[in-house]
Amino acid sequence: MTDKTRSIDLANISLRDALDLAVLVEEEAKDRYEEFADQMELHHNPEAARFFRFMLAIEAKHESRLAERRRGLFGDEPRSVKREMIFDIEAPEYDEVRANMTVRQALGASLQAETKAFEFFEAAAGMVQMKDVQDIFTELREEEREHQALVRQEIARLPPEGPARDDDDEIVAL
Amino acid sequence: MTTTNAPLPTYQAKDYKSELKPIWCPGCGDFGVVQAIYRALAAIGRPPHEIAFVSGIGCSSRIPGYTTAYGFNSVHGRALPIAQGIKVASPELLVLVAGGDGDGFSIGGGHVAHAVRRNTDITYIVMDNQIYGLTKGQLSPTSPKGLHTVTSEYGSLEEAVNPLLYVLAYGANFVAQGTPADMAGLAEVIEAAIRFPGFSFVNVQSPCVTFGEDDQQVKNHRATMQSLAKLGHDPTDRLAAMGLAQKYGKELHTGVFYKNPDPPPTMNALIKERQQVLSEKAPPRSRIFDRFLQT
Numbered sequence: 001m002t003d004k005t006r007s008i009d010l011a012n013i014s015l016r017d018a019l020d021l022a023v024l025v026e027e028e029a030k031d032r033y034e035e036f037a038d039q040m041e042l043h044h045n046p047e048a049a050r051f052f053r054f055m056l057a058i059e060a061k062h063e064s065r066l067a068e069r070r071r072g073l074f075g076d077e078p079r080s081v082k083r084e085m086i087f088d089i090e091a092p093e094y095d096e097v098r099a100n101m102t103v104r105q106a107l108g109a110s111l112q113a114e115t116k117a118f119e120f121f122e123a124a125a126g127m128v129q130m131k132d133v134q135d136i137f138t139e140l141r142e143e144e145r146e147h148q149a150l151v152r153q154e155i156a157r158l159p160p161e162g163p164a165r166d167d168d169d170e171i172v173a174l
Numbered sequence: 175m176t177t178t179n180a181p182l183p184t185y186q187a188k189d190y191k192s193e194l195k196p197i198w199c200p201g202c203g204d205f206g207v208v209q210a211i212y213r214a215l216a217a218i219g220r221p222p223h224e225i226a227f228v229s230g231i232g233c234s235s236r237i238p239g240y241t242t243a244y245g246f247n248s249v250h251g252r253a254l255p256i257a258q259g260i261k262v263a264s265p266e267l268l269v270l271v272a273g274g275d276g277d278g279f280s281i282g283g284g285h286v287a288h289a290v291r292r293n294t295d296i297t298y299i300v301m302d303n304q305i306y307g308l309t310k311g312q313l314s315p316t317s318p319k320g321l322h323t324v325t326s327e328y329g330s331l332e333e334a335v336n337p338l339l340y341v342l343a344y345g346a347n348f349v350a351q352g353t354p355a356d357m358a359g360l361a362e363v364i365e366a367a368i369r370f371p372g373f374s375f376v377n378v379q380s381p382c383v384t385f386g387e388d389d390q391q392v393k394n395h396r397a398t399m400q401s402l403a404k405l406g407h408d409p410t411d412r413l414a415a416m417g418l419a420q421k422y423g424k425e426l427h428t429g430v431f432y433k434n435p436d437p438p439p440t441m442n443a444l445i446k447e448r449q450q451v452l453s454e455k456a457p458p459r460s461r462i463f464d465r466f467l468q469t
Contacts, residue, residue: 003358039200084187084216087358094205094354095392098383101200 004120006085011127018133019070020081022140025089025120026063029113030056032091036106043099048106055110059090062143090117090144104158111151118144184219187212194239203380203392204234204301206354211241211270211299213357214364218268225268228257230277233308234301234380237272251282254289254298258441261294265442268368269296276306279315279335290344290373294441297367300337301380304387311385318423321387338419338431341375342412347434348374349415351427355395359428366430372440379426395426402429410435 008021033056040049096109121141128134190212198204215225225243229235231250238245244267248256257271278286278300289298305323306312312325315335322329342349348370352360360378367374381391388394407429408414415432439447457465 003356006358006362035205036200038195042195042197043200082186084213093392094209095201095203095381095383095390097200098389099200 029090030059187216201383210360213361230273232274254285275302275316276314303382307382
């Protein structure tokens, strides 16, 4: 939990800052999916790239919905929570991807990311003092739970995988 | 209600990110390192045009191109002399150096000792993946003994260079280690290294997922890394730092190993001092001209 944020006092966070944090969490995830899609395209893996672009669009939608809500409540009040204060809350970890990964593995990376976000908001909801902030963190936690279920459904719909592709360069460090 | 206690950065991490897309292998540790560098630079708050980023050759040496700072992707193993020259000529620049373990401790190994003893105010970030990745997996100076590679088919017979002990033994005044498995901690040590007045060294255990020993190294780091601060290590104790540094390759310690509480003057400070002394002794310009005419 503490390794995911810096200089944010989650226990005493205000509603405005909580909403800003939620927007940034989605923005970070969106940017990471874009990076992953670019990496996959560069490494000639269009299937995984397509999936990451799909996830990017979903995160972008969440981000804009939360940003709209923030604007509705607090207008253009300046943000005091900055992107530099959060570390991979919902963004999949960089080491989750590989050049020849399958769509199933890409979905697995997303599931891990959704699980991380669920755990973050669950812990945050347990820490906060203000009722309205607790409500928003609980709501976000439940959304992450739904996303996990959706990703699991997608994984279940995939056809069974054949043997792993062996088109890598030979791994020489044994 | 104020819920944050950090001063707001003038620049954001994204301001240091260039348009160039990294071509590292997906999963490479260097992706996390470059993100940590963006964040550290945002915390420092210097505009990109006041930063010079120098590198040698290797996968990690691509980093300057991925930032908006002035970049110099130089010659294999020669990033440190170039960076020192930049800092001496343009003291106002914040100078960073990046490279791999091969660049820094093999072909460029001789330069490290001199960069340490000159104490030019630069920060040297080594992405230590224990292999030559760009050239497809040869033994590197930090490869563990026994490693099988294309150049050590039956296992390496050589002991690995210990980068931490190496720079500590030469008298480095700031030595730290990080891993992309802990990006927040890594950003923090890079920021501390940049803020340190003098030569600072950060060893980053940045695994190679294609030719490295184990393609799950970052996960292993997450499970095994030990924070020096949490272990109660005193970063002002050089001998304790050297004791911990000896565990390089066996245990993964993260954070600041050593930070001189009383940093000696930097090379730039000494040059300024010398210039001042000599300018007082120097004959007036007219005398110099007279001498020229006499010869």
